[in-house]
Amino acid sequence: MSAPQPPPTPLGWHHLVELGGCDVAALDDVHRIEAALRAAAKAAGATVIDARFHKFAPQGVSGVVLIAESHLSVHTWPEHAYAAVDLFTCGVTLDAEPAVALLQAALGATTVSRQAIPRGLTESARGG
């Protein structure tokens, strides 16, 4: 194995998406959440490796899809009509836009706010 080289900057993007005013029934349906997250991964052009979903009592769902390009996750709070989504993509082949649009539609979100955080090492850390 050759000596490790500093990663490119950024190495990837971490999209954090807040979905508000969602369909409360959708947020509490683990099967719908799983179908939506898997469809979102596909819409982004991601290669799905594995996935885990969990239904909480009395309400709420968590799910993660491991993709070759990192991961997607969703956590839902039906009591707040809210879902937190994150999509961490490395490489340049993925498109987060259709994934977010699909999840917004699937969960009936009436508000969407997003931020994309660059991942990787800062200049000072790259020299470390």
Add this chain to the structure above:
Amino acid sequence: MSAPQPPPTPLGWHHLVELGGCDVAALDDVHRIEAALRAAAKAAGATVIDARFHKFAPQGVSGVVLIAESHLSVHTWPEHAYAAVDLFTCGVTLDAEPAVALLQAALGATTVSRQAIPRGLTESARGG
């Protein structure tokens, strides 16, 4: 089910951690990565629900631990001596500090940079 109420602000914190200058062998060892991430979840005070790990060819590991309080994930790039960690916590009972310290030690990271992003709805979205 009563009408959904807007979530508290913030509903949780998403800790994004960049670990640089890591032990390359550790980054490529799925068993060590799994042990470290599970130990980090425990150190944070989290309740582990499920976990998935994957070893890539030729190198690199991805892993996610679903916790009752959301999730932890790690993605490693041995070729860059780099690991990207995220820890999404909701509620006030979790402490990210010991989890980050444990992962830093387990992966032999020589540089650590972090940010904590508040999750939940913005004021405008809360009224939506």
